[in-house]
Amino acid sequence: MPDLKQFPLTEPAGKGTPKVAKKLDAVASFIESQARMAMLEEKRIEREEQRLIKEEQRLAQELEFKKRMMELEIRMEEAAKVTATHNSKAAFVANLVSSGAPVEKISELLEMVF
Numbered sequence: 001m002p003d004l005k006q007f008p009l010t011e012p013a014g015k016g017t018p019k020v021a022k023k024l025d026a027v028a029s030f031i032e033s034q035a036r037m038a039m040l041e042e043k044r045i046e047r048e049e050q051r052l053i054k055e056e057q058r059l060a061q062e063l064e065f066k067k068r069m070m071e072l073e074i075r076m077e078e079a080a081k082v083t084a085t086h087n088s089k090a091a092f093v094a095n096l097v098s099s100g101a102p103v104e105k106i107s108e109l110l111e112m113v114f
Helices: 017-098 103-113
Strands: none
Touching: 017 103
């Protein structure tokens, strides 16, 4: 944008010209200050966009972490169920063995129960 101050109307060309020059200077100053304000606002918006991008990335990482934690908890629960099943089978077999049941009967009972 051209600097309006480079075209001063200070030479009297008739009645009221110095007033016009002052008004033009005021308008030029106002336009320049508005341009500076717009530039500062644009920079502020760019900083805010960058902040939001970083926040979005942080939230995506946090979400991915929580997802992995939930998957791990599910796997741990499944492992606990499998362990409990194995433990109950082992206890069942131990009871049968301690009661003196024959091995053939134990395997038949295991197939029926589990």
